[in-house]
Amino acid sequence: MKFHVITMGCQMNVGDGDWLTRSLQTTGFTPAPEHEADLFILFTCSVREKPEQKVASELGRIADRHRDNPNACVAVGGCVAQQLGTSLWRRFPMVRLVFGTDGIAAAPRALARLAEEPGLRLSLLDFTESYPERDQSWPEDRLPPRAFVSIMQGCDNYCAYCIVPFVRGRQKSRGAAAVVEECRNLAERGVREVTLLGQNVNSYGLDASGDGTSFARLLDAVAAVPGIARIRFTTSHPKDLSDDVIERFGSLPQLCPALHLPVQSGSDRILRRMGRRYDTADYRRLVAKLRRARPDLALTTDLIVGFPGETEADFKETLDLVREVRFESGFSFMYGDRPGTASERLEPKIAPEAKAARLAELQTLLDAGLTASLAARVGTSAEILIEGPSRRDGAAGPSWRGRDPWGRIVNLPLPGHGDAAGTIVPARIVQAKKHSLIGEAEARDD
Numbered sequence: 001m002k003f004h005v006i007t008m009g010c011q012m013n014v015g016d017g018d019w020l021t022r023s024l025q026t027t028g029f030t031p032a033p034e035h036e037a038d039l040f041i042l043f044t045c046s047v048r049e050k051p052e053q054k055v056a057s058e059l060g061r062i063a064d065r066h067r068d069n070p071n072a073c074v075a076v077g078g079c080v081a082q083q084l085g086t087s088l089w090r091r092f093p094m095v096r097l098v099f100g101t102d103g104i105a106a107a108p109r110a111l112a113r114l115a116e117e118p119g120l121r122l123s124l125l126d127f128t129e130s131y132p133e134r135d136q137s138w139p140e141d142r143l144p145p146r147a148f149v150s151i152m153q154g155c156d157n158y159c160a161y162c163i164v165p166f167v168r169g170r171q172k173s174r175g176a177a178a179v180v181e182e183c184r185n186l187a188e189r190g191v192r193e194v195t196l197l198g199q200n201v202n203s204y205g206l207d208a209s210g211d212g213t214s215f216a217r218l219l220d221a222v223a224a225v226p227g228i229a230r231i232r233f234t235t236s237h238p239k240d241l242s243d244d245v246i247e248r249f250g251s252l253p254q255l256c257p258a259l260h261l262p263v264q265s266g267s268d269r270i271l272r273r274m275g276r277r278y279d280t281a282d283y284r285r286l287v288a289k290l291r292r293a294r295p296d297l298a299l300t301t302d303l304i305v306g307f308p309g310e311t312e313a314d315f316k317e318t319l320d321l322v323r324e325v326r327f328e329s330g331f332s333f334m335y336g337d338r339p340g341t342a343s344e345r346l347e348p349k350i351a352p353e354a355k356a357a358r359l360a361e362l363q364t365l366l367d368a369g370l371t372a373s374l375a376a377r378v379g380t381s382a383e384i385l386i387e388g389p390s391r392r393d394g395a396a397g398p399s400w401r402g403r404d405p406w407g408r409i410v411n412l413p414l415p416g417h418g419d420a421a422g423t424i425v426p427a428r429i430v431q432a433k434k435h436s437l438i439g440e441a442e443a444r445d446d
């Protein structure tokens with residue numbers, strides 16, 4: 001059967017989509033473009049209202065477009081599937097499987113059953129006690145140079161605004177041996193860079209499912225895997241970022257000098273109402289320590305504007321913090337109520353116009369930061385991990401697209417290279433674009 005995966009939401013969903021694609025291929029399913037597929041697998045997100053609405057519009061669109069295909073069916077996974085469960089069947093008859101984040105391990109077997117039994121519908125929505133280990137067979141010998149590796153599921157933090165703990169369940173760490181084994185398998189198939197994934201990686205190993213390995217020790221173990229040249233991780237909660245992990249930014253050469261450290265607000269009053277369990281002084285101290293360990297660290301962040309009770313003065317404090325920390329870039333969101341969360345009941349709500357105005361002001365500031373940071377790279381050199389052909393060709397011939405160690409996208413021509421994907425090329429940055437850089441390959445000194 002031919003299948004097509006559509007992914008919304010965060011990197012956890014991208015990682016889950018990559019794994020399911022791999023696993024289905026080893027059981028005889030074939031990935032295909034949408035117009036050729038019979039099975040559509042949707043990974044959904046419910047963190048904000050818009051992504052949640054997108055699920056209904058995608059399901060409607062698939063039903064419309066594939067009305068004439070009697071074999072067409074849909075599997076819905078991810079956070080909306082966990083939230084809405086089997087009610088999705090009633091609204092969208094084409095849906096024959098709903099699976100949550102713990103249920104995904106059993107999804108390949110369920111999909112194989114559905115292919116055999118046309119009248120059947122299945123749901124996999126229970127949360128498990130421990131990390132549900134997944135099939136680790138590999139359909140191909142050669143993989144793209146970057147991969148995601150899940151190290152935990154769920155989240156125990158219950159930040160006041162966030163639906164994730166409700167739809168991803170309690171935190172469950174994966175055993176360190178399984179993480180290292182997956183990294184080894186990936187490296188043997190050409191992967192050079194791994195991103196370790198969890199909602200709160202800094203509390204890795206500290207839950208009942210953990211095997212006692214701390215996150216810092218896990219970083220050491222992954223860095224020791226032959227062939228892994230770069231390690232990244234996401235997401236970090238400031239309250240759990242330990243001195244040991246900060247120290248690794250200075251001592252582990254494979255650990256990239258980039259960290260996503262969501263601050264959410266620059267106002268202590270709002271941070272308290274959000275239940276984040278750190279204040280801006282703690283955050284500033286962390287930034288100072290990180291920059292002592294790794295002076296060139298590129299920091300990125302998440303910010304919410306218009307949290308219930310946020311005043312203009314609170315918002316100004318957020319702008320001040322953003323100016324002071326000099327983030328490389330940031331994701332900023334307008335606060336929205338999510339069902340069942342603590343802040344759904346918090347007052348006063350901020351008017352939509354005020355939220356929109358604050359978001360626009362914050363985004364302008366973040367954009368200016370990114371522009372300045374990219375412009376400062378012109379004339380410097382960096383090692384670029386080539387990911388694949390670039391969409392745009394330069395004057396000097398076909399271009400390749402890669403990333404510098406700080407995570408910035410770099411496009412560069414590589415004349416005479418057959419397949420450059422997976423190579424690490426020293427380059428000089430010659431131009432800054434709005435969201436990316438242009439480079440030129442440099443001769444190596446050695």
Ligand code: SAM
Pocket residue numbers: 010047048161162163164198199200235236237262264302303304333334335336337338
């Ligand atoms: N675990 C990560 C963390 O603690 O930062 C990521 C959480 S969430 C998947 C990604 C971002 O969505 C959050 O950092 C937050 O800025 C934003 N977000 C979550 N709930 C929100 C809400 N109700 N309204 C607006 N933004 C929200």
Ligand code: SF4
Pocket residue numbers: 155156157158159162163164165199200237
């Ligand atoms: Fe949501 Fe907070 Fe958990 Fe992040 S740490 S997933 S924001 S509850």
Ligand code: F3S
Pocket residue numbers: 008009010011012013044045046047048078079164167168
């Ligand atoms: Fe969305 Fe679920 Fe990720 S709600 S942001 S897909 S954890």
